[in-house]
Amino acid sequence: MNFVINDERLFHLLRHFESIDDDCLDILIHNGYTEKNIVDGLKSSGSLFLPSFCFSPCQLSDIFSNLKPVTIKLQENGFYAINYFSKKYLGTNGLIAIDELSKKDQKRIFFQNRDGIKIKVVKEITAPLTKEAHIIAKKESDNDVYDIITCFPGTLSPPFPKYITNEKEKIISEKFWANHVLIEQ
Numbered sequence: 303m304n305f306v307i308n309d310e311r312l313f314h315l316l317r318h319f320e321s322i323d324d325d326c327l328d329i330l331i332h333n334g335y336t337e338k339n340i341v342d343g344l345k346s347s348g349s350l351f352l353p354s355f356c357f358s359p360c361q362l363s364d365i366f367s368n369l370k371p372v373t374i375k376l377q378e379n380g381f382y383a384i385n386y387f388s389k390k391y392l393g394t395n396g397l398i399a400i401d402e403l404s405k406k407d408q409k410r411i412f413f414q415n416r417d418g419i420k421i422k423v424v425k426e427i428t429a430p431l432t433k434e435a436h437i438i439a440k441k442e443s444d445n446d447v448y449d450i451i452t453c454f455p456g457t458l459s460p461p462f463p464k465y466i467t468n469e470k471e472k473i474i475s476e477k478f479w480a481n482h483v484l485i486e487q
Contacts, residue, residue: 315452371386381439381451396429408424425485434455
């Protein structure tokens, strides 16, 4: 499989990284993002790639183009959910079910604004390491090329309900996000 990343998707992918390389920074600034936008993007809650696996979103397409997926599933929305497992840790799983948290941690859940929606977040807990990653991608019409929509380590989760138009999928998403929180790392 060969992956490409549209320049406009790079900003979305920042939320799964602690830092970026100069090439990625230049692309984002050229596309109109300020350094403050970029720093804020890097501070988002959720799953993070370890720098030892992937240092910057610009490297994702090369890295995953050279790995063999475990599963590839065509979703109802026409995107592919592609699952990978590694022998080594590749990131942190920044998503947890609320009922897996202690009562003390459940009391510390708060809401954070992300992309105009409020999401549940908890901090001061350690996100577990993971050997799993997922890519959500759209297949281009020619060859074996896939446009990366998003890519993240850890548990596969549905998109936030705001981004879903299919009523059945929206209900599944609402139920999932009512029972899960992101971990602020």
